[in-house]
Amino acid sequence: MIKQAFLIRGGHLLTMDSQLGEMPKADILIRDGRITEIAPSIVADDARSIDGSDCIVLPGFVDAHRHMWQTQMRARMGNGTLLDYSAEIRSVFSACYDPDDVYIGILMGYLDALNAGCTTLIDHCHIMNSLEHAEQAVQAFKDSRARGVFCYGFFQNPEMHKPDDLQRLLSTPTRMVQEARTIRTKHFTESGRIRFGTALTELEWFPIEYTLRELQLARELGSHKVSIHAGLGSSSQYTRFVERLAKANALAPDLHFVHGWGLNDKELRLLSDAGSSLAATPETELQMAMGFPVIGRFRRAGGRASLGIDIVSNNSSDMFTQMRLALQVVRGLENEACAKRRLFPDALSWTTEDILRAATIDGARALNLDGEVGSLSVGKRADIQMIRKSDINMVPVVNAVNAVVLSANVSNIDTVMVDGEIVKSGGRLVRNDLAVLTEMLKASSARIHERAQSFDIPTIRSALQTVFPISHKESMEQRFASAIFNGPSKRLHDWLMKIAVKKANGHRAR
Ligand SMILES: [Zn+2]
CATH class of the missing domain: 3.20.20.140 (Metal-dependent hydrolases)
Incomplete structure (x- = not known):
């Protein structure tokens, strides 16, 4: 099924594309989930128009x-x-x-x-x-x-x-x-x-x-x-x-x-x-x-x-x-x-x-995915976010990169698109089941915490302590162990491992 076309108009683009760089006012055309054109002005009557004039537009x-x-x-x-x-x-x-x-x-x-x-x-x-x-x-x-x-x-x-x-x-x-x-x-x-x-x-x-x-x-x-x-x-x-x-x-x-x-x-x-x-x-x-x-x-x-x-x-x-x-x-x-x-x-x-x-x-x-995403580039999949410029913690945007890195927070994100589909719009996730999912998460968290009460966390913690190098002495032991791992003495290592595992199990058994 072919996806809806979108035209994001007049945004301040931080493309992260080495050729395109920053474009203070430009349009992005998206067809079938892919960015097909980036230019100062694009005409595409069949595409759904998104006003980007108050936004910094950048890759997700x-x-x-x-x-x-x-x-x-x-x-x-x-x-x-x-x-x-x-x-x-x-x-x-x-x-x-x-x-x-x-x-x-x-x-x-x-x-x-x-x-x-x-x-x-x-x-x-x-x-x-x-x-x-x-x-x-x-x-x-x-x-x-x-x-x-x-x-x-x-x-x-x-x-x-x-x-x-x-x-x-x-x-x-x-x-x-x-x-x-x-x-x-x-x-x-x-x-x-x-x-x-x-x-x-x-x-x-x-x-x-x-x-x-x-x-x-x-x-x-x-x-x-x-x-x-x-x-x-x-x-x-x-x-x-x-x-x-x-x-x-x-x-x-x-x-x-x-x-x-x-x-x-x-x-x-x-x-x-x-x-x-x-x-x-x-x-x-x-x-x-x-x-x-x-x-x-x-x-x-x-x-x-x-x-x-x-x-x-x-x-x-x-x-x-x-x-x-x-x-x-x-x-x-x-x-x-x-x-x-x-x-x-x-x-x-x-x-x-x-x-x-x-x-x-x-x-x-x-992630070996830079051929598909990571920048606003023609040919890449349309994974895009739009950050509002006129919110109280953003205005005025003097330098768009600095504003995104040092001024912005999640509440300023107006629109998010993945693969050319809108997942957040007008500052809200586009889903009608969020209230139900939220209740499910809370109930699941309560169940998990209740089950966890059957474990003796302090005992488990002290068992783990035997293999954690948290004191000077232990980190010296680790240095020693490391030398063994790198050297030929595998038998000595195996013997040490046995002791470590026994020691840890002993702590747990108590
Ligand atoms: Zn991790």
Whole structure:
């Protein structure tokens, strides 16, 4: 079926297209979901006209890292450390989701994203507790009308009413392999609005063989992207994970790394040279001791980083916040380096345009979708947002890029379009079931929190503490372990692992 044609008239365009750049007054013609013309004045009588004269018009944001299922726990972890998050969300709440909880949480997560101008997302989906959980996650993505990459997560969550065993992290069970294959075959093609990807278990502290095994599986499944948490600040600064992947010839453009502050400059160069992508998630990284947003260091290594929201169980769900945090932190770090040399900065090396690129075209490039979205370019799919210029916090717009990055918020987004279809208009999502969905989300959140009460979170937390390097002594142990992982002494490593797992299980048993 051919889609309706639209003509957006007289908008202030931030195209993010390297040829077109900024166009203070121009029209965009959209036919059958695609941008077919961009010019100062277009006549198309058959197209539905949208007045853009009071708007900054730009591509939809690209969120290059999110776990969509956590909507029911919005801002629960506002004062939590990474250890708290791992103990509560990853080790308890993840076991408390039924498939219908997955559906409503993920659907509302996408609707929240679309409302915030974010049209393309990658879901690092580590709630694959059963085939039905996976089915519901994919269905929610489809029903939301957002675009992006669904990454089947190999991470095994603990099960309700079953003693936990950390060994579960070290191998992918047959059921997950089969379910990932079923989902891939049933729902995805090479060119659809949603692509199939995979997300690896966090194994960077372990011998590289564990990761390579999952990676081989990810590639056999034909993953558009493979999402990997790595370089989580000080906790992984000795693991040399990327160096070990490079030694195994495993780095390639299909790999998408997330966080990355714990990677050294050589590793960042290896990623950049291999064409692998990298996403920083400023808000979680700053709170959870994962270092600073790596965007500045990655650029110096030759790469262009993207931005992600990561978890709404912790923080905000909009890209304005992520852009501002990332920009001002990277500026602060450079200003601090300057001050240490007893100098005053002559200019800022990071501009508002740089960070807007990270949230749009560089995000699309990171997801290997820049041929389709990420800029307003003739031939690309029409994923577009329109931000009102006359709202009280926006007026007057003296510099449109600065206004979007530093003044705008979600309430200023008037219209959002995905694939040439309007999903938000007049500042409201275009759906008539929002009130029902909202009640479903609240009820699901209450159910999940009730189920979670049967877990002993403090005990689980102290079990996890045995594998978290949170003191000086432990990080020295990790340095030692890292040396072993890189060396020939696999037997010694296996023995240490056994002890670690036993120790953790002992804590849980108590
Ligand atoms: Zn994450």
